[in-house]
Each structure stands twice: as C-alpha cells, then as structure tokens.
Amino acid sequence: MLKVDHLTVKFPSRFGDVTAVENMSMHIGPGEIHGLVGESGAGKSTVGAAIIGLLQSPGFVSDGTMTLGETDLRSIDRFEAHALRGKRISMIFQDPQTSLNPLMRIEDQLIETILAHEDMPTSAAQKRAVDLLEEMGIEGASARMQSYPHQFSGGMRQRVVIALALCTNPELIIADEPTTALDVAVQSQVLELIRRLADVRKVSFMLITHDIGVIAQIADTVTVMRRGKLIENGPTARVLGHPEHDYTKQLMAAVPPLDRKIARFQVPDEDGPATAGKSKGDAAEAWLLGGKKPVPVGLTLDAINVAFPGVRTSFWQKPKPFVALSDISFDVTAGSVTGIVGESGSGKSTLAKTLTGLIKPESGTMTLGGSDLPGGKARSRHHPSRQLIQMVFQDPFSSLNSRHKIGAILAEPLWLYGLVEDKEERRALCADMLALVGMAPEAIDKYPHQFSGGQRQRIAVARALLARPKVLICDEPTSALDVSIQAQLLNLLKDLQSAFGLTVIFISHNLSVVRQMADDVVVLRHGRIQETGPSERVYQSPQADYTQRLLALTPTMPSDWR
Amino acid sequence: MWAFIKRHEGLWLFTRSPAVMIAAIVALAIMIGAVFAPWIAPVNPYDLASFSLMDGLLPPVWEEFGSERFLLGTDDQGRDMISSILYGARLSLIIGVSAMIIASVLGVGLGLAAGYFGGRFDAIVMRIADIQLALPAILTALLIDGIARGILPPEMQQDLRVAVLTLAIALSLWVNFARTARASTFVQMNKEYVQAAVMQGQHPLRIMFVHILPNILGPLLVIMTVDLASAILLEATLSFLGIGLPADSPSLGTLIRIGMQFLLSGEWWILWIPTLFLIALVVSINVLGDFLRDVFNPRLR
Numbered sequence: 001m002l003k004v005d006h007l008t009v010k011f012p013s014r015f016g017d018v019t020a021v022e023n024m025s026m027h028i029g030p031g032e033i034h035g036l037v038g039e040s041g042a043g044k045s046t047v048g049a050a051i052i053g054l055l056q057s058p059g060f061v062s063d064g065t066m067t068l069g070e071t072d073l074r075s076i077d078r079f080e081a082h083a084l085r086g087k088r089i090s091m092i093f094q095d096p097q098t099s100l101n102p103l104m105r106i107e108d109q110l111i112e113t114i115l116a117h118e119d120m121p122t123s124a125a126q127k128r129a130v131d132l133l134e135e136m137g138i139e140g141a142s143a144r145m146q147s148y149p150h151q152f153s154g155g156m157r158q159r160v161v162i163a164l165a166l167c168t169n170p171e172l173i174i175a176d177e178p179t180t181a182l183d184v185a186v187q188s189q190v191l192e193l194i195r196r197l198a199d200v201r202k203v204s205f206m207l208i209t210h211d212i213g214v215i216a217q218i219a220d221t222v223t224v225m226r227r228g229k230l231i232e233n234g235p236t237a238r239v240l241g242h243p244e245h246d247y248t249k250q251l252m253a254a255v256p257p258l259d260r261k262i263a264r265f266q267v268p269d270e271d272g273p274a275t276a277g278k279s280k281g282d283a284a285e286a287w288l289l290g291g292k293k294p295v296p297v298g299l300t301l302d303a304i305n306v307a308f309p310g311v312r313t314s315f316w317q318k319p320k321p322f323v324a325l326s327d328i329s330f331d332v333t334a335g336s337v338t339g340i341v342g343e344s345g346s347g348k349s350t351l352a353k354t355l356t357g358l359i360k361p362e363s364g365t366m367t368l369g370g371s372d373l374p375g376g377k378a379r380s381r382h383h384p385s386r387q388l389i390q391m392v393f394q395d396p397f398s399s400l401n402s403r404h405k406i407g408a409i410l411a412e413p414l415w416l417y418g419l420v421e422d423k424e425e426r427r428a429l430c431a432d433m434l435a436l437v438g439m440a441p442e443a444i445d446k447y448p449h450q451f452s453g454g455q456r457q458r459i460a461v462a463r464a465l466l467a468r469p470k471v472l473i474c475d476e477p478t479s480a481l482d483v484s485i486q487a488q489l490l491n492l493l494k495d496l497q498s499a500f501g502l503t504v505i506f507i508s509h510n511l512s513v514v515r516q517m518a519d520d521v522v523v524l525r526h527g528r529i530q531e532t533g534p535s536e537r538v539y540q541s542p543q544a545d546y547t548q549r550l551l552a553l554t555p556t557m558p559s560d561w562r
Numbered sequence: 563m564w565a566f567i568k569r570h571e572g573l574w575l576f577t578r579s580p581a582v583m584i585a586a587i588v589a590l591a592i593m594i595g596a597v598f599a600p601w602i603a604p605v606n607p608y609d610l611a612s613f614s615l616m617d618g619l620l621p622p623v624w625e626e627f628g629s630e631r632f633l634l635g636t637d638d639q640g641r642d643m644i645s646s647i648l649y650g651a652r653l654s655l656i657i658g659v660s661a662m663i664i665a666s667v668l669g670v671g672l673g674l675a676a677g678y679f680g681g682r683f684d685a686i687v688m689r690i691a692d693i694q695l696a697l698p699a700i701l702t703a704l705l706i707d708g709i710a711r712g713i714l715p716p717e718m719q720q721d722l723r724v725a726v727l728t729l730a731i732a733l734s735l736w737v738n739f740a741r742t743a744r745a746s747t748f749v750q751m752n753k754e755y756v757q758a759a760v761m762q763g764q765h766p767l768r769i770m771f772v773h774i775l776p777n778i779l780g781p782l783l784v785i786m787t788v789d790l791a792s793a794i795l796l797e798a799t800l801s802f803l804g805i806g807l808p809a810d811s812p813s814l815g816t817l818i819r820i821g822m823q824f825l826l827s828g829e830w831w832i833l834w835i836p837t838l839f840l841i842a843l844v845v846s847i848n849v850l851g852d853f854l855r856d857v858f859n860p861r862l863r
Contacts, residue, residue: 014574353757356761357761358757358760358761380763381763381764381765382763383763386761386762386763387762387763389761390761390762391758391761393754393757393758394754395754398753398754398755399753399754399755399758400755401755401773401776401777402755402777403776403777404773404776412759412762412764413762416762416763416764463758467762
C-alpha cells in the first residue's frame, strides 16, 4: 500500500538547508492504523505533508521514495498530485472548527468534494453523502445535512470531517492529531469510528499524535520519531510494550499512568548545562525557608457562585446570566496538593481566576489560613494574599512578557512586595532561584523567546516562588508540553512542594497527570462539583457516575507494558 | 557585517527588497537635505536681499535660457527653486514630525488606558474619537485656526502659525493611534503575563506602560510612519488652501499653491518640481511603513 523509504525533507533557509526529516521509512498496509509518535518538532506533520504533496513552501523532498499502490508519489506532476489528493489520499486535521467552511452547509461541502473527483449526477452524490453521514453515526443525516458547521458539536464536526475525508473512498487517510482538540468522551467515540473504518472499509490510516495513550489504544503499528529521524518502528505492542531503543524507553517512562501513582518519573533532567548548576540553588532555598520550618497555609471555599453576563437575545429582556460555577465548597488542607479535574467548559480556569482575585464571585466566601479572602476588585492591590497566592499559567509562551529579560521578570515580585531592597542582592537571588528550578543561572540576561516551553514553565515557577508564596495555583501547567518535559516539570513541582510546604492547587483536564500530583481530587462538570475526596479513593472506587465514565474513557496502556 | 544582517530578520528582509532600499535612500536624502537646508541651499529664500526680480522665471538648467546659478530654475520673484524646496521641506517635516509625535503621545496614552480600564472610560474615549473622525481634518484645522485667531493677539498670530498648524494636524491624527493602541491592548489583556501582573497587585500605570506598551509597539510604529506621511500631506493641503503657512515662509504646500498660477503658462517647473518632491517624500515614507508592517507581522512572512 503506502511505502515510504529513506524519505528526506529539507527546508532551505538563509542559514543553509535545514533537514526536517531524515531517512524516514515506513510501510502501511490496507486497513492498518499506523501511529506516528514523537515530541513537538520531531517532524511528524512534515512526513504527512510530504506524502500528500502539501509541503509548506520552500520545503522540498530531497531524497527517498514514496509509493502509494503502483503510483510513485515523487514523480507525478502538480495536476496528477492534485487529482490524487482527496481521491486516493485524504486528510483529517486537528481542529474541526477550522477545517470546515463555516459559510457552507454540510451537504454542499460533501457534494462539492464528491463531484470534484467523480462524474456523477448531483442526486447520486447527495445519496452517497447521506449514507456516509449515517455510517459515521450521525442520526437523521438527511435533515442534519442542511445545517451549518457551527450547529454541530465538536465531536459531530469531527465526524463530518471524517465523512468528508472518506467520501471519495480513499485508500489512505492521514489524520494529524484528530482528537487533540476533543474531550475524552468524544475522543473515544472518534477513535472507535476510526478503528471501525479501518476494519470494515480497509482504509489505511496514518495517525499522527503526541498522545501515546491514543496510539496504544488503536494503532496496529507504530513509528517513533525524534528530531526528524526514525527511532523505532514495528507492531505497537512490541515497540511500546517492549521498547528496544533508549529514547522509546524514556518516552514510555515519562507517560503518567492512570492506574497508579508513581513517586518520581524516571527521566533524565533537562539536557544542557542546566543540571551543572543544580547544587547552587542552596541560597535561594535558604532564603525561601528563612531559617524556619515552613508553616503551610490552608484554603477554604464555601458556596462559591460565579456567573457571567449572558448573551442578549432580546432587546427588552435582560439576558440570562451564564452560570460558570455554582455552589463550590471544598477545603484545601494546608501543605497538600488538591487536583481539580474536568472537561473543557467545566469551570476549572474560572475557579483559578476566582481564587486569584481576577474574577468576582456572585456569592460565597473564601478563607486563606483562617482569615477572610475577598474576591474580585474587593481584594485590594496591597492585600497580603497577593503575595501568598501565586499562579503558574497554562501557556508558557504568553505568561512571560516577551519584551522583558528573565532577570527583570523574576525580580518583579521581590521589589513589588518589598522582600529584597538591594538591586544586586535581588539579581543574585534570582540567578540562584533559576538554579533551584533546574536552569542555568546565566539565563537571567536572556529573553523568554530564547527558551523552550518547558524551560519557560520553569521560569514561571521560579517567578511564583520568588514571592515567597504559601499557595501555588497551577492551571494546566503541563498541557502545552511534551510528555518527557511534562514529567520533568511534575518532578520539579513535587520536589518544591515538599521542600517548602506549599499548598498546591493543580488544575488539569488530564486525569493521569492529576493522579500523579494530587492528594485530594475535586471533579468538576458544568460548574458543579461531581465528587471530592482523597485521590486514591476517587481513582480506585469512584462514586459519581461522571467520574466513573471519565476514568473508563481515558485511553490507557495495557498494564503488562513497562 | 553580513553575519550581523543575517541574524536580524528585519535587516535581512531589507536587503532583499530593492523598492524598500530606494525608498529609504530617497526619504533619508530628503530628510538630510531638509535638516541641513541652511548649509546646503545656495540662497536663503527668507532673506529678501538674496534674490532679485531680474532672475525671475528662469527655467531649470537643462532647458533653453536656463542658468547654472539656478539648477532647478526660479519662481516669478527670482527665488531659487532648490533653496525654496529645501526650506519648504524643512518646514513640512518639522510640522509633520511634531504633529505625529503629539498625536501618538495623546492617542497611545488614551487608547492604552481605554483598553486597560475598559467599561465607561473606554466608552467615553472612543465616542470622542468617533466624533473626531466625523470631522474632516480640514474642518478641525479651520476650527483651531479660527479659535487661535480669536484668542491670540494679532502680533503673536504670525509667530504661532506653525504651532497652530501642528496642533490642528495632531488633533485630526490621534484617533488612529488611540484605536490601534486600544485594540492591541485588548489582545494583550488576555495574555497570561498581564493577568500575572494584575494578580500580583502591580500598579495599573506600571502594567500599562512597562508591560503592555513594549508589546504593542510594533503596530504603533507602523502607524507612526504612515501618519507621518499623512501629516505632511495634510500640512500641504492646508497650506495649499491658504489656511496653512503664508507665502513668505513657504512649505511644500505653499510652493505648490504658488506654482498653481503657472500651471498653464509654460513655467511648468514652478508647480511640478515641488509637487514631485512632495510625492517622492510621501511615497517613500509609505513604502517604509509598509515594510515595517511586514517586519512586525510574522504571519505575512
């Protein structure tokens, strides 16, 4: 079927040619789901783009062969390649929101695609479109076809995208992160659909993803890539279950398991000079502790309600408010880690913003270490909690001001709270704090864009620590990071938490990650608490239906692997 | 040197685009000529003793009857065209640059605050901006001119012409800055670094000027160049219509107005040379502005 041998892709740049993919080989048989895993920058998407002939200019295939059936994909001209795309190879993209034209009815998009490749009357194309949508599991397809994309939910939209990819009976479908933008429940349905199509229709899939759980669940064979090079490939159970290559072993060790809590991830620390300065974080550590044993501080939420103004639908009526959080009450024990899990839209981030005073709750009270914690604007700029509660954000690319040097970013809490008056002292402490979070102290004179996502997240942690906080709120701190970097950051957070007696609120949509971090868990759905309790109890024997469903749907690896 | 250029995206793009290089050379040459006009220009057109009616209406040197003393000819008063243009460009640039700076300080300050505080303050500032946009620039200038005439004593009016003109132009340009600054600030407000600063309890002024401003400077610089060109054009328009600078201290617009009288009389150089000069200046500034827009917008690369 699809045979790729010794594929090399280069991108010319003003510094000479950059090799994006080097000597890549893989074979995909009919009805086979082939997973392509690797961390960001590994060249996974570039391989897909090279096969379908849509390499981003000025990239070019410099070496190797690619054949689909009898067709040599490298020797065909532009027009043949155009005819082949959609007809024999289709593509599914990550975001179903943007891969459908929002101004066209689903019906028109499907029929347009069918007619572009096949000569048939419109009525026949329409019939095929209805059949396809029904096959994808969309009920009442002939009526639903009249709708526009925005009238479908995310999962339904992704089904339509898959129908669109299938409507010309292609031999190969390249799916680039098809479930990354979806919640677990929807993800498992889409994955089931892909599996069924491969089995029943004998369509081959090339499944590009960074999520090893997804690969473990449905891929027959797998290729592991790193920095444009092939690391290992073969049957999934062999490659991921009994990896031979060191890199694959490391990768597997970094994947957080759902079924148990591991004390520390067995991953090498960030490469580079970072580890060299590890011992030098002592001064920062001593400063943070201030010579005393840390006294942790707890947090209580009582009947918190948050509502946002709704969308006005009538000129005369007041819009109905949108309830983001309703009746949220839980205690965070001093010095413990509380995990908050939920799907998108469950109110996790709203909760974090309420705690930090960015959002004002309608009603309810919060207390920090026994004293009242006002919400929203009622919390003045000089309120002590401004210093005691610090936050690590989700997006490491926007949480640091890109126009400021690392030194200036880190020094901010020090002078703002009047912790260290002397400029030189501040600088020395910031440098040492960088060493404490596992970075080279020289980073102090660089700008954020000179660092990777994981390094920036470490800087963000350092900034939070320099305020001498008691409570650290982490809002999806690892969701933008690769698994190995995620494992390093989780190790770091665990170390810091126990060393400084921090009370941590750890927010994530990823149940496996929360399991590794949390002592207690709060499960949120649509702004309501579904279940709270010690994390071992919640994960071992979930009480609420919703928690049980979430745990069942999360892709896991067979327990005999590793 | 080459390695340095290669490392900097903007400089590298610059060496790749002949149009931008030509524009930069033209704009730079005109600016240098204007700034150093008193030392470069053959005569001082403000000094009545330095020119004579006898030399009036001489064509440029390459035409018949052209004189080598006046490379681009003279006007009806016998003033050297080169000197008039250099001094004129000097005035045009002084007015344009100062109007642009006043407009940007006013507009960026208001726009940044409107974007940061939002709500009622934002509504008030933006409605004022809307009203300002509804008044044509010329009307604003006429209004301010009229008010200045009314409140200033007559002997000061001549001296303050330049200031009045600058203020009028600045007032009709600040809206651009305010709108762009406000829109960019809105985008930055959702970024987590701003939320982090708010959460830490930093002073709003510090968040606005130390955190947000450096991050929205890119689009503002583009507007600054484009608005510099508009300011120069606006000054020329006002002077052309006779509300700007008087004939004894001519700017480019005044020169064009004087030249209008000779449009159909055969003395083409009096009109066309300052006009071409103005077009070259404005076009090259606009080309540079477009280039800056490309440099600051990574998506267009």
